[in-house]
Structure formats: structure tokens, C-alpha cells
């Protein structure tokens with residue numbers, strides 16, 4: 001691989017995982033070159049788990065219940081970190097939903113990286129460990145709750161209110177619809193009761209500063225609160241996940 005190729009890989013891995021670019025760079029100094037990457041990445045991953053608390057970050061659980069990351073991808077890519085206060089808020093909200101609806105697994109999506117400061121693309125925020133996204137809950141076609149399952153593979157981009165246009169077409173915008181992608185997802189209706197229970201548990205928590213959710217979805221779920229906001233017409237849609245921040 002040429003120098004530019006390696007530079008692009010380092011950039012891509014840094015954007016995706018924060019520390020993956022470092023692992024690739026270090027691997028280039030070894031005898032095995034980039035083939036040493038998996039081992040070095042694994043070592044850095046383990047060190048990140050151990051040292052993140054020193055940087056004021058706590059990993060959210062990758063397995064188990066009632067709270068876990070939606071996909072192992074988030075854990076592998078080091079995107080499951082949050083400040084302890086936010087991690088506690090997530091655990092408490094998940095416990096409250098599971099109290100109300102036993103067996104419910106609350107799924108977290110992007111949180112933050114282990115080291116503070118670097119932005120986590122494609123999010124506009126999520127750089128300070130004080131932001132976390134949650135997946136919605138889904139049912140199968142006969143109306144049974146699907147524990148641990150979402151519509152989209154990583155929980156994002158399966159939009160619920162595309163038929164409620166509330167924003168004029170604008171440019172530039174991050175309000176992508178990905179209409180072509182919607183047909184690929186399995187037909188799983190939202191579990192309104194569980195999704196509302198999670199939204200309410202998060203909103204009721206005094207540590208929560210703000211929640212972003214598309215107004216049409218909030219209305220359908222019966223969620224209303226001064227902390228519940230619309231992200232605006234140029235920011236990414238929020239009818240596929242909850243965004244919360246301290």
C-alpha cells in the first residue's frame with residue numbers, strides 16, 4: 001500500500017474509532033506492517049477500557065440486560081463511552097423500562113469516544129461524552145415485542161415519520177431521508193408502549209438536560225416536556241432514535 005493509502009486508512013479509522021488510526025500507524029512500524037493491525041488494535045482497545053475512567057469516561061455494557069449497546073460494532077469501534085453521570089442515567093432509565101415491561105432490553109447507540117475532545121462523525125455533537133443515542137423498540141408483524149432487535153442494522157436511519165413532512169426542502173441540510181433504504185428494512189412496527197416508557201423515564205430524570213425527537217413521533221407517543229426539543233430542519237432527523245444529553 002502506498003503512503004497516501006495508509007494516510008487515508010489512518011484518517012478513516014480515526015474518524016470511525018478514534019484510536020484505530022493510531023493502531024494502524026503503530027502497525028506500520030512493525031516487521032509485519034499493517035498485518036499486525038488486528039493485534040495492536042485489540043491491545044489498544046483493552047487499554048482504552050482500563051484507562052477511560054481516568055479521562056472521566058465509562059463504557060456502556062456490550063452484553064446483558066436491561067441495558068446494552070445495540071450492536072457489537074459500537075463496542076468494537078469504541079463508540080460506547082459516556083461520562084459516569086450519563087452512564088448512570090442510561091442504566092436507571094433502562095431499569096425503569098424493564099420494571100414496567102419485564103424482559104425489555106434498552107439498546108444504546110452512539111455515545112462518545114474514550115478520549116474527550118474529538119468529534120464523533122456524523123454527529124454534530126457527541127464529542128464531550130455528555131450525549132447518547134438510544135434505539136426505538138420494535139414489534140414483529142403479530143405485535144410481539146422483539147427484544148434486542150431494531151429495523152436498521154445499526155439502529156439508525158429507519159425513519160418513522162417520513163409521511164409527515166414538516167420541513168421545506170433546504171440546502172445545505174443534514175436532514176437526509178434515505179427513502180431508497182427504507183424498503184430494505186424488515187417490516188417491524190414501533191413498540192409504542194416501550195418506546196414511550198423509555199422516553200418518559202429519560203425525561204423524568206433530573207440529570208437530563210435535553211432530548212431530541214421528531215415532533216410527529218413525540219406526539220404519536222404522547223410525550224411532551226420542556227426538555228423535549230426539535231433539532232431543526234437542517235439537522236439530522238430524529239424519528240429513528242432518541243438523542244439525549246445532560
Ligand SMILES: [Zn+2]
Pocket residue numbers: 123126131132133242243244
Ligand atoms: Zn445523538
